[in-house]
Amino acid sequence: METTIDWGGPQGMLFTARTGSGHVAVMDGAPEGGGHNLAPRPMEMLLSGAGACTAYDVVLILKRGRHAVQGCSVKLVADRAETDPKVFTKIHYAFTVTGKSLPREAVERAVKLSHEKYCSASAMLAHTAEQTLSVEIVEA
Structure with missing residues (x-):
């Protein structure tokens, strides 16, 4: 890469x-x-990459499990260190997964698998940041 x-x-x-x-x-x-606020900050892109990485995993895991997933979003809220390097120190991932009759256990399992096994981005960020997760399931 x-x-x-x-x-x-x-x-x-x-x-x-x-x-x-x-x-x-x-x-x-x-x-x-010195910037002009024309695009996201690099650290916002890093946080966005972690969100996309884990959402990708969740959707893929649910699809492979033949669950009727129709939407997935994750809002990440992060705290950064006060001093340089201003690494992320806390990140909360709030998942909203939409679908037909999605079993809570399957969605929570997909989120957990992403964070514990598959998502390279959140695994790297775990070295500096405490990570917490929440899941909301919306019936389609």
């Missing part, structure tokens, strides 16, 4: 990531740090 990050130049703190899979993502800094 690879990615290349290019700085947008001396007029700000805009960075463009070009991934090995051929995609592009843009990140920017806060105005107080």
